[in-house]
Amino acid sequence: MTAGPVPIVLVTGFLGAGKTTVVNHILAEADGRRIAAVVNDFGAINIDAELVAGASDGVVSLANGCICCTLEGDLLRTLANLLRRDPRPEAIVIETSGVADPADIVRNLMDPVIWREAPLETVLCVVDATAAAGGLEDPLLRAQLRMADVVALSKTDLADAAGQRSIRMALAALRPAAVLVEAPEGRIPLPVVLPEDPARPPRQREAGPRRPRIDRFETLSWTAEAPLSLPRFQAAIGRLASRLARAKGMFEAVEQPGRSFLFQLAGGRATLAPMTQGPEASATGLPRARIVFILEIGRLSLEEISVELGQCVALPAGR
Numbered sequence: 147m148t149a150g151p152v153p154i155v156l157v158t159g160f161l162g163a164g165k166t167t168v169v170n171h172i173l174a175e176a177d178g179r180r181i182a183a184v185v186n187d188f189g190a191i192n193i194d195a196e197l198v199a200g201a202s203d204g205v206v207s208l209a210n211g212c213i214c215c216t217l218e219g220d221l222l223r224t225l226a227n228l229l230r231r232d233p234r235p236e237a238i239v240i241e242t243s244g245v246a247d248p249a250d251i252v253r254n255l256m257d258p259v260i261w262r263e264a265p266l267e268t269v270l271c272v273v274d275a276t277a278a279a280g281g282l283e284d285p286l287l288r289a290q291l292r293m294a295d296v297v298a299l300s301k302t303d304l305a306d307a308a309g310q311r312s313i314r315m316a317l318a319a320l321r322p323a324a325v326l327v328e329a330p331e332g333r334i335p336l337p338v339v340l341p342e343d344p345a346r347p348p349r350q351r352e353a354g355p356r357r358p359r360i361d362r363f364e365t366l367s368w369t370a371e372a373p374l375s376l377p378r379f380q381a382a383i384g385r386l387a388s389r390l391a392r393a394k395g396m397f398e399a400v401e402q403p404g405r406s407f408l409f410q411l412a413g414g415r416a417t418l419a420p421m422t423q424g425p426e427a428s429a430t431g432l433p434r435a436r437i438v439f440i441l442e443i444g445r446l447s448l449e450e451i452s453v454e455l456g457q458c459v460a461l462p463a464g465r
């Protein structure tokens with residue numbers, strides 16, 4: 147059994163900022179270290195857990211709620227279970243959902259028993275470099291930045307130089323105490339988030355008083371037991387996109403049998419890519435199409451989404 151503390155890295159950031167991409171990079175760079183990942187998706191279907199690959203010590207999925215509130219007990223139980231493993235993980239990475247206020251999670255992690263065994267080493271906030279500097283006014287993103295020791299600027303490959311300069315200046319003014327690093331495609335330097343010397347005492351931190359929760363976002367999940375038409379799906383998403391904060395999912399396509407596609411809508415950009423890994427849904431018992439939508443409460447109903455996406459489902463032959 148590994149003696150000594152197991153450092154925790156808490157990854158926060160706005161919806162679609164690039165948290166899963168960063169977590170995957172940390173796991174890929176683990177270089178033989180046993181790193182466990184805990185992945186929280188706000189929706190009923192945990193798409194992120196399917197997308198986190200390569201956690202040598204396993205991925206624990208916490209779905210259908212937020213570990214900053216409804217699932218806070220589940221997080222503490224999960225950590226206790228991970229710490230009972232033999233051998234223990236050498237580090238734990240926790241990916242929060244994009245709607246989480248990390249202050250509440252930090253407060254829970256400061257529980258004396260957890261803190262002694264698994265001190266919170268780094269709060270990493272991922273910020274989309276293509277977001278306008280004005281987007282940093284968002285109160286949820288502000289709350290996430292307020293807790294950050296490290297700010298990772300994602301999507302720098304997509305941002306122009308002037309935009310990057312202004313967002314860097316705005317971040318430095320908002321959170322001067324944080325280390326600011328670039329992380330294109332999640333490529334964050336590992337020593338910035340995980341110490342070389344695990345015996346180093348953890349930083350002192352303050353979670354501050356508990357703030358009232360404001361329910362601002364909701365999540366709607368849509369599934370189908372049949373493949374979808376690619377062009378119809380693209381057209382349907384085009385009609386829904388302006389009312390969505392985030393969407394992601396996997397589906398099989400009528401046009402390319404036997405192949406699954408990964409759909410992502412983040413920061414107003416939609417992408418659709420063939421999946422290179424993982425078994426077909428039919429082999430795992432998962433629905434053949436599973437999409438999660440996150441939106442400001444009341445912007446769309448599940449009925450509206452179902453009508454749009456229902457038109458994309460391939461009808462059985464002969465109908």
Ligand SMILES: Nc1nc2c(ncn2[C@@H]2O[C@H](COP(=O)(O)OP(=O)(O)OP(=O)(O)O)[C@@H](O)[C@H]2O)c(=O)[nH]1
Pocket residue numbers: 159160161162163164165166167168194242243244245300301302303304329330331332392394410411412417
């Ligand atoms: N071009 C580019 N795309 C990126 C980068 N980082 C993330 N993405 C893309 O942005 C989208 C969202 O990335 P994720 O890593 O899933 O974001 P997230 O913060 O985990 O999303 P939620 O958990 O849903 O809030 C995906 O399509 C990623 O491939 C980057 O540095 N460059």
